[in-house]
Amino acid sequence: MEEDIKTQLKKAKAIYQKKKHDEAEKIYKAAYDEDPEAFTIWDRRFYAWALYHLHIKNPSSEEELVKSCELISELLIQEDTNKVKVCAYTTSMLKIINYFKDNAYECLKWLDMLNPKLLNSNPKSMNRNGRISKFYSDKEKWYSLKTKHLLDMGEYEETIKFADEALNELDEFVNNSDIWFKWRIAIANKELDNYDVALKYLEDIINSKNDWFIFKELAEIYSLTEDYDSALKYAMDAALAKGDIKYKINLYRLLDEIFIAKDMDEDSDKIVKLIEAIEDDENFVEIEKELKERWVEIKFNNQQRSYGTISNILGHGKAGFIKADDGESYYFSIYEIQGDKSKVKEGDYVSFFLEESFDKKKNKKTLNAVNINIVDF
Structure with a gap:
């Protein structure tokens, strides 16, 4: 009987390699129901990939997706995708996590099926008309969803634990996502009445956002x-x-x-x-x-308005510099223009207040021009 199953598994593999996933799945299912112990690791992998292509990649129903992922969790264990190119287990779990991303309870349940330290930590990228766009790595996405849902469910200690782990585990953050991990630590600490800790994180965040x-x-x-x-x-x-x-x-x-x-x-x-x-x-x-x-x-x-001339508007049109009457130059955002922002131009004489900000490029505190009014003569 075992020899017959081995023959069937060999046949299923050959059919799978011809991309006849439905036929391969039928053979694998019959063999697995009869004798799961006869499956080698490679038989399990091919069976899992057949399930993925048929029921997980584009599922026709939630039930189909859940049952197939549950079966894959029996067939395989997670591999380190920093060391192997693909893993049917990891790919399937990430798919169902994305499906439930807006359902905190279900998403957390499936997130727990993965060890984040075995997830690929390289950000994904896409070339869009010559412009490279970066997206979360699998590891960063795992931590992002985990901490978001834990915070939403009021699991504040766990939120802090995993957000802090993310800040230490991730070498690169896409779109300054480290700010959001700090934000969740701050809010969780606020809810736990740890106000000093919450303030420390929030005051750090406003240097960047x-x-x-x-x-x-x-x-x-x-x-x-x-x-x-x-x-x-x-x-x-x-x-x-x-x-x-x-x-x-x-x-x-x-x-x-x-x-x-x-x-x-x-x-x-x-x-x-x-x-x-x-x-x-x-x-x-x-x-x-x-x-x-x-x-x-x-x-x-307690502040007097300053005066100066708009000396430069940057190419993107969203910001620029004011040369103050005292000779200093101050950065400003177009948003700070009071009135019709579309009519602002270089050479306009303006009044403004000064507000402390943080220059991320120079990594130091600075003064920006805010609440800017164009002066009519």
Whole structure:
């Protein structure tokens, strides 16, 4: 009987190599049901690849995908894809992980079927019209999904563990993804009331990324520790940074709490009107415009406006430099132009405030021009 199975396995391999995956699978299945111990490692690999091509690469149903991946997990173990070109086990698990990427519970279950240290750590690349685009390596994607879903499910200790492991294990991060691992460590620590640790990571992040929601988290932590001056500073940064106003409603609620704590009752009353307008889907443009003028006043309370001339607008049109009247040159983002940004040109005389920033190329703190107004003569 064993000799007959060996013959069948040899036949299945020959058929598989002719890319007749469905015929090969039928023979492998019958043989495996009868005597799985007769399968060599190569028989198992060919059977697994047949399953992959028929049921995993382009599955017709979720059930088909799950059952096939479960069978492959019986047939094979994970190999180190830094040392071998392909592994049917790894390829199949990555496929089902991607299928469940938006389902935290299922995705985490299948992520646990892989050892991240055996995943390929080289970023993937693609040539698009002569331009090379880089994408996550398998290892980086594993850590990214793992930490995202752990954080979403409130597994904060585990989030910190795996995000920290990612920062140590990965030699290269695509699109500055290390920032997101630090972000998850910060948020997890905030939820665990480890405010000092959370602040350390967030303040490191803003040296590379200054999205409004990062400033909002800083403001919230300082508010929780009753440092309302620092909370107000970062809340102002968040409120004035670009971003859809409708997504900022929780920021405005936080800002209201900070205003109340600092006895800024008039400012509190005004932001409540903005919150109500957003909630009632009313026109809030004029309210926001008035409030932004007030927020600029709060943010730059002790600073005089500087003056200078736009000396250079960079080729991509998104930033440039201002030559100040005092002879210093300051970088600016077009976003900081108040009014019609499309009409900005070199030679325009402007007024502006100065704000501390971080020059990643020079790895040092610097001053940028912000809240820029074109001066009409």
